[in-house]
Amino acid sequence: MEKQAVTIYDVAREAGVSMATVSRVVNGNTNVRSETKDKVEAVIANLNYRPNAVARGLASRKSTTVGIVIPDVTNIYFSELSRGIDDVARMYNYQIILANSEEKNASEVVESLLSKQVDGILYMGNIIDDRLREELDKSNVPVVLSGSVDLKNQKPSVNIDYISAVQEITEKLIASGHKKISFISGPLNQTINSDFKLKGYQNALEDAGIEYDEDLIFAGEYEYESGYQLGDEIRDSGATASVVVDDEMAAGVLNYMTDNNVKIPDNFEVVTVNNSHITLMTRPQLSSVIQPIYDIGAVSMRMLTKLMNNEELETSEVLLAHGYAKRESTKN
Missing domain, CATH: 3.40.50.2300 (Response regulator)
Structure with missing residues (x-):
């Protein structure tokens, strides 16, 4: 027999409170008495309740998801960028949807991510053509370029020189x-x-x-x-x-x-x-x-969180410092 998923209704009934109270506890609302909060949290732990991110997104009109357009998931460079992005996304409670574009169908990939109601997009691709610009411009979510350059400088970006x-x-x-x-x-x-x-x-x-x-x-x-x-x-x-x-x-x-x-x-x-x-x-x-590949990803994700919260950016074009590692393949 298939086990039924625990719902917010089950938690509310077990704790003897309203579903609204459970929702406030789950979302960190401070307008809940401490004893009530403790009781609800104990029931959540006992029932192993996991809040439905989609349902929460519908209520807040935010999906708490970010779309990442990556040209090649097998390339080490983009994998390291993604790690920096993911670590910061976790800090701010965003989920990641990773989409592989293979540099050929980036505009379709962006369109697909927008249909999933993502709150923002991080673009890593090496090609930004007019069709992609059009798709990004008509979206109603913020976009940040991560390790990606655009001569028209229409979107915030993080790179090195x-x-x-x-x-x-x-x-x-x-x-x-x-x-x-x-x-x-x-x-x-x-x-x-x-x-x-x-x-x-x-x-x-x-x-x-x-x-x-x-x-x-x-x-x-x-x-x-x-x-x-x-x-x-x-x-x-x-x-x-x-x-x-x-x-x-x-x-x-x-x-x-x-x-x-x-x-x-x-x-x-x-x-x-x-x-x-x-x-x-x-x-x-x-x-x-x-x-600083990891940092490029991390900084670009932090920029995106600010934009998604309607915060001002200090600068829209970030250039991180680079260095040089002398090893055995060169004389200098």
Whole structure:
């Protein structure tokens, strides 16, 4: 026989109070006498009553849920971002609905989340096109970009200064004497790559008087296999070092070079950008920009909680500090 779920009516009947009183206790309302509160809480514990979040949302006109649009749930970078988001969401009693967009159908994913009556949306995707902007603009809930950039700056966002970060690591390779430095990227139709990370690489070359060479630019997918498969082309290009925008791709490039008897870092240097734990798992370990990935997620979720409570933001564009971790894949 199937066990019946305990309802607020059962708690009220057992405690000898009204359902409104039980509701006030559950929702932390202080307008309840202490002895009544203690009695209701004892019944809740005895019956193992769990409040229905959906029903509570209907009563308050809030669903207490936040939708997260993530381009690839298997990518370490986005997983770490999500962890920061989830920890802060728990602190403020929000539930998370995670939606994988695969960068192809983000507008449909946003539409689906809105149909679930979410109170806010955190967007992590690398593509923000006009169709997605339209979907976000017509929503009646706040939106924050987490580790995602938009040239039009229409939504609050949390990132690092990607241009400066990539420029700094490219300058380190130049300082080691490299003239032919390859740039290994995800799709170049993504703003974060074409207008930010590639721009940082180009700035470093220009400042050093090194001519920009499109033959040293390689675009693939944010996957280990993609980095490995680009290895032939990178080596044939004559490059002696690589700046890679993704740790999985960087691990693929590194292993390709090692498998083909290219000594790292003596004959080839590799530096990456995200500083996920993958950088510590490779041999040699990967030098990387230090991104506060967890913090990007946590701060973006905190910003969203403020917007959902109609609070003012001190700033709508947050740039967190980045650093650099020198490891064995580079000389500097």
